[in-house]
Amino acid sequence: MIAAIKNYFKSHLSQQPSIEKGSAEAYDLWSANYDNQPGNLMIDLDERLFGSMLDKAAISKKKLADIGCGSGRHWTKIFNQNPKSLTGFDVSEGMLNKLREKFPQAKVQRITDDLFSDVPDAAFDVIVSTLTVAHIEDIEAAMQAWSRILKPDAEIMITDFHPRILAHGGQRTFKHGQKSIAIKNYVHPVYSIIELLQNHGFQIASRRELLIDESMKHYYLKQNALAVYQKYKGFPVIYGIHLKRGHVA
DSSP states (O other): OTTHHHHHTGGGSOSOOOEEEOHHHHHHHHTTTTTOOTTOHHHHHHHHHHHHHHHTSOOTTOEEEEETOTTTTTHHHHHTTOOSEEEEEESOHHHHHHHHHHOTTOEEEEOSOTTOTTSOTTOEEEEEEESOGGGOSOHHHHHHHHHHHEEEEEEEEEEEEOHHHHHTTOOEEEEETTEEEEEOOOOOOHHHHHHHHHTTTEEEEEEEEEEOOGGGHHHHHHTTOHHHHHHHTTOEEEEEEEEEESOOO
16 A cells, blocks of 8 residues: 555556465565555545544444454544443454554454454444455455444444455555565445445445545655546545444434
8 A cells, every 4th residue: 555546556557566465464564664654645545534434423432343453543543532442353463463562451353254253242332444344355244243243233434445446456555675565355346335234234324435636636746646646536546434223313
């Protein structure tokens, strides 16, 4: 995701091909400098999008699970809303170690399967998951598991790369030494994720997509990628969905 948008469409650019790795291995490698990415478009957009959803969520005194927590980018603003507890789940031990450095008392658990087999039913009130779900291969099984570990009156907040970006060759990439590493992604249409959760009693509270627009142009200019900007201006780049089980006001 370094120089994020320039890397979405590597097939259109004459750069060295990326080496694709699975999520756990890739994020272990990336964890050393993941928190040091000033001017990263996707991280900046995710901060904006997730922050707006969090402001409208009822998480005070609730038990939260952050699935794909990484290094805990959002944890300070989550803690500012006074949850009862916050547990981080991630496939990468390297990222979890970074999270522990920042939050020494953190509750964390390494994901070993997408079914969360070692997590009891109805253990949490809220799941948050940012820039993560496209790493999950079996999204149907994962959404069933998420629904199982949530209480009957629960909320889910998800952000991620827009599937249209991924379907057109977009990649999450970063530099490791002299190599470009791409992280394995799967394309899950937003409507399919919503339908899967609706099958478990969730309703949409809000849905938002951010499109590549003039306000993002400076990210491209900084990466000498104006041609990419001009080609994909108006393209959806990130989405956020907030769902609730029970009454939706």
